[in-house]
Ligand SMILES: CSCCC(=O)C(=O)COP(=O)(O)O
């Protein structure tokens with residue numbers, strides 16, 4: 255099927271490598287979280303029950319024992335220094351761990367609200383969002399970044415507030431992105447037949463998981479994305495940006 259003939263009711267977009275450059279996430283957002291995590295924890299550690307819960311969940315992450323074993327002096331008790339080090343360790347490994355993602359969202363909030371951060375989106379994103387909404391489609395987001403972090407990146411984007419275009423958000427609370435069940439959960443939550451959802455991502459493993467749940471998928475080849483193997487190119491529909499999808503229509 256040519257992409258100009260494609261029909262869908264929902265466009266489900268990934269963020270990193272799809273709407274937004276990988277470089278923005280890795281060279282701006284992650285360093286911001288690493289640089290500010292200690293101060294954030296010092297300020298909120300005692301007073302915020304949400305932060306206390308995140309810390310408890312971080313200690314349950316399997317890599318926590320691995321991390322503390324690498325410390326010269328194993329910690330007697332959990333303190334800001336240990337959790338700060340562990341958060342930086344997880345970020346360096348780019349582990350998509352749910353409590354880490356929740357914490358990052360809280361740290362980035364301060365950066366967006368002070369104007370230190372503005373969410374990167376590729377040039378073609380606002381026009382595509384407008385076209386899809388005008389055609390009556392819903393736009394939803396599925397990212398490993400927390401729902402709060404997703405809302406921030408679009409609300410404070412470099413081209414203004416794009417959050418108004420988005421009608422649903424999903425993060426790893428719905429399941430991991432390379433597991434088929436996550437996409438079945440999303441379809442159920444949206445109340446849509448999976449075949450009426452078009453998932454746009456940069457990661458072949460995510461596309462494969464979504465396809466096995468019955469979603470339509472297309473892989474983005476944005477500047478800076480990881481190059482695909484020949485096999486991945488043959489087994490996926492590929493696009494460089496959203497411009498060929500402006501003509502998406504609702505099914506008759
Ligand atoms: C929500 S913006 C931050 C993105 C992020 O933390 C991340 O891990 C990106 O993962 P994605 O699933 O959007 O590729």
Ligand SMILES: [Mg+2]
Pocket residue numbers: 268269270271272455456457
């Ligand atoms: Mg991605």
